[in-house]
Amino acid sequence: MEEKLGLYVKIHELHKRKFKVxxxxxxxxxxxxxxxxxxxxxxxxxxxxxxxLLGKKKKLDHYK
Known part of the structure; x- marks a missing residue:
């Protein structure tokens, strides 16, 4: 979860600095x-x- 939120923050920081998509x-x-x-x-x-995303079941969860 931290990884995805970090990505969210990075994207918004770059966008505030006037970076294009x-x-x-x-x-x-x-x-x-x-x-x-x-x-x-x-x-x-x-x-x-x-x-x-964290709550989704994965296909291989059954085998854990």
Whole structure:
């Protein structure tokens, strides 16, 4: 969860520094749709999104 929130913070910091979406993608080595998605989220939505990702069951969980 910390990793995803850290990414959210980095994206918004770069955007505040007037980086364009394509510049952010090159800087962080992530896809353009991912950057756009994170820019649309509020802080609360980002926290909820990361918590949702943690709660998802994985295909291999059955074998643990």
């Amino acid at each position: 394509t510049q952010i993608t090159k800087e962080l080595k992530i896809s353009r749709p991912t950057v756009s998605k994170y820019l649309e989220l509020t802080v609360d939505e980002a926290k909820a999104y990361t918590e949702q």
